[in-house]
Amino acid sequence: MEYVTLNNGVKMPILGYGVYQIPDHTECERCVLDAISVGYRSIDTAQAYRNEEAVGRAIQKSGVPREEFFITTKVWISNAGYEKAKASIEESMRKLQLDYLDLVLIHQPFNDYYGTYRAMVELYKAGNIKAIGVSNFYPDRYIDLVQFSEVVPSVNQVETHVFNQQVKANEIMKKYNTQIESWGPFAEGRNELFTNATLQEIGNKYNKSTAQIALRYLIQRGVVVIPKTVNKNRMEENFNVFDFELSTEDMDQIATLDTGESSFFSHQDPQRVEFLTNYGKKGLE
Numbered sequence: 001m002e003y004v005t006l007n008n009g010v011k012m013p014i015l016g017y018g019v020y021q022i023p024d025h026t027e028c029e030r031c032v033l034d035a036i037s038v039g040y041r042s043i044d045t046a047q048a049y050r051n052e053e054a055v056g057r058a059i060q061k062s063g064v065p066r067e068e069f070f071i072t073t074k075v076w077i078s079n080a081g082y083e084k085a086k087a088s089i090e091e092s093m094r095k096l097q098l099d100y101l102d103l104v105l106i107h108q109p110f111n112d113y114y115g116t117y118r119a120m121v122e123l124y125k126a127g128n129i130k131a132i133g134v135s136n137f138y139p140d141r142y143i144d145l146v147q148f149s150e151v152v153p154s155v156n157q158v159e160t161h162v163f164n165q166q167v168k169a170n171e172i173m174k175k176y177n178t179q180i181e182s183w184g185p186f187a188e189g190r191n192e193l194f195t196n197a198t199l200q201e202i203g204n205k206y207n208k209s210t211a212q213i214a215l216r217y218l219i220q221r222g223v224v225v226i227p228k229t230v231n232k233n234r235m236e237e238n239f240n241v242f243d244f245e246l247s248t249e250d251m252d253q254i255a256t257l258d259t260g261e262s263s264f265f266s267h268q269d270p271q272r273v274e275f276l277t278n279y280g281k282k283g284l285e
């Protein structure tokens with residue numbers, strides 16, 4: 001495994017396993033156990049995924065020492081604000097059966113995320129969280145938080161894949177020393193990523209799949225990736241991306257696939273903001 005070093009010296013695996021959209025507890029536990037057996041040690045969950053308990057059970061059952069893992073969770077919009085966020089992180093730790101978390105992110109830049117961040121800073125200083133960060137913070141909100149917070153976020157998890165490479169946003173994160181982490185490294189298969197002709201052609205040269213090329217490209221650009229799959233053979237495929245290196249020419253060619261736009265939705269689109277905040281108001285219970 002390769003690692004990135006975060007702005008506070010904490011080491012984070014550059015490849016992890018994401019568990020979004022695996023709400024079924026038995027299935028999620030099976031998936032995480034499979035992923036651990038393949039070699040994944042970084043697991044990305046969230047309060048909103050409603051599967052922290054299943055992730056916790058899999059970690060326990062695996063028998064792998066706690067210190068080998070890098071566990072991330074995220075505070076949901078409905079848990080925003082100092083008191084609620086603090087209580088919700090303690091609840092996440094209980095569900096995950098962990099006495100510390102490696103990384104906690106603010107899931108969305110909505111509601112009282114300043115209060116949330118203050119709670120995270122406090123737990124970070126107390127040693128309950130090893131690193132803190134944000135998710136879906138685009139340059140406007142990201143710069144604002146950096147400018148008025150005591151601790152610079154270690155990570156910003158944003159939609160990043162070959163069709164939306166986040167070049168500008170990453171430049172700004174680098175300026176303030178925040179590590180970019182990709183969500184949706186395959187764009188969840190949108191834009192026919194898995195049959196993209198450029199990725200296929202390059203894959204043929206290295207005897208690698210389009211999925212492996214898509215991940216390798218991000219890794220070579222220093223982006224942390226957390227691909228999701230429920231299939232063990234695909235977990236293995238997605239893990240096998242450290243035995244080859246894309247040439248500069250191939251990197252340059254993949255760079256041209258960037259549309260500079262989201263393949264999902266914009267966090268600045270008023271309708272989407274209304275949808276997310278309305279959803280956030282409902283709470284998770």
Ligand SMILES: NC(=O)c1ccc[n+]([C@@H]2O[C@H](COP(=O)([O-])OP(=O)(O)OC[C@H]3O[C@@H](n4cnc5c(N)ncnc54)[C@H](OP(=O)(O)O)[C@@H]3O)[C@@H](O)[C@H]2O)c1
Pocket residue numbers: 017018019020021044045107135136157182183184185186187188189194211212226227228229230231234237238
């Ligand atoms: N912070 C946020 O707001 C946010 C948002 C979205 C996601 N995330 C995180 O990022 C993680 C990854 O993103 P994602 O789950 O949205 O999407 P993704 O990893 O881009 O794509 C997952 C999709 O790709 C398929 N797939 C995986 N490996 C494959 C392979 N080798 N060949 C062909 N198909 C393959 C999976 O199908 P099967 O499962 O059927 O194999 C699934 O449909 C999430 O699990 C979550 O942890 C965070």
